[in-house]
Amino acid sequence: MPTIGVLALQGDVREHVRMLQEAGATATAVRRPAELDAVDALVIPGGESTTMWKLAETFDMLQPLRMRVKEGMPAYGSCAGMIMLADRIEDGIAGQQTIGGIDMVVRRNAFGRQVDSFESDLDFAGDRVHAVFIRAPWVESLGADVEVLGRCEPGDRIVAVRQGPLLATSFHPELTGDVRVHRYFVDMVREL
Numbered sequence: 001m002p003t004i005g006v007l008a009l010q011g012d013v014r015e016h017v018r019m020l021q022e023a024g025a026t027a028t029a030v031r032r033p034a035e036l037d038a039v040d041a042l043v044i045p046g047g048e049s050t051t052m053w054k055l056a057e058t059f060d061m062l063q064p065l066r067m068r069v070k071e072g073m074p075a076y077g078s079c080a081g082m083i084m085l086a087d088r089i090e091d092g093i094a095g096q097q098t099i100g101g102i103d104m105v106v107r108r109n110a111f112g113r114q115v116d117s118f119e120s121d122l123d124f125a126g127d128r129v130h131a132v133f134i135r136a137p138w139v140e141s142l143g144a145d146v147e148v149l150g151r152c153e154p155g156d157r158i159v160a161v162r163q164g165p166l167l168a169t170s171f172h173p174e175l176t177g178d179v180r181v182h183r184y185f186v187d188m189v190r191e192l
């Protein structure tokens with residue numbers, strides 16, 4: 001059974017721990033480099049990417065996170081976590097940095113004020129899932145090695161992608177009780 005960490009600097013950590021356990025993984029919160037060393041894979045939760053970035057620097061986690069991702073650790077980022085896994089971002093705050101790893105440009109708070117939060121059914125890797133979006137980003141553009149796993153209205157925007165061991169969604173599957181996205185990630189971790 002793989003041990004999957006949930007980055008616990010900020011955001012909805014407990015919900016991801018619960019979903020990972022339901023999907024058959026051992027799940028644990030990760031705050032420090034030594035805890036990161038001990039996991040096979042990592043979930044980066046939703047929250048606020050600017051805060052997460054600053055806390056990652058404060059806790060000396062940004063470089064270790066970049067290193068593990070570069071070495072091929074599987075990671076799944078949801079919402080703010082998607083932003084953290086993007087190589088480039090639009091509408092970040094001044095100097096905002098990411099962990100990176102996925103060759104894509106992600107736009108923060110992209111769906112705009114009128115649809116700050118919304119829910120939508122969409123196809124994720126061939127499964128129909130109910131998706132919750134909260135001040136969500138979308139994928140503005142992506143490299144040739146990035147696979148699109150899901151799109152959503154308005155605008156047929158890209159909201160789920162995978163590049164090798166890295167998975168990202170604009171939405172929050174941990175809030176729906178539907179374990180399939182987490183199961184998809186746990187299966188990824190098992191196969192890699």
Ligand SMILES: NC(=O)CC[C@H](N)C(=O)O
Nearest residue numbers: 046047048049079080135
């Ligand atoms: N629900 C979320 O994770 C929101 C993401 C947030 N808008 C950010 O920029 O980080």
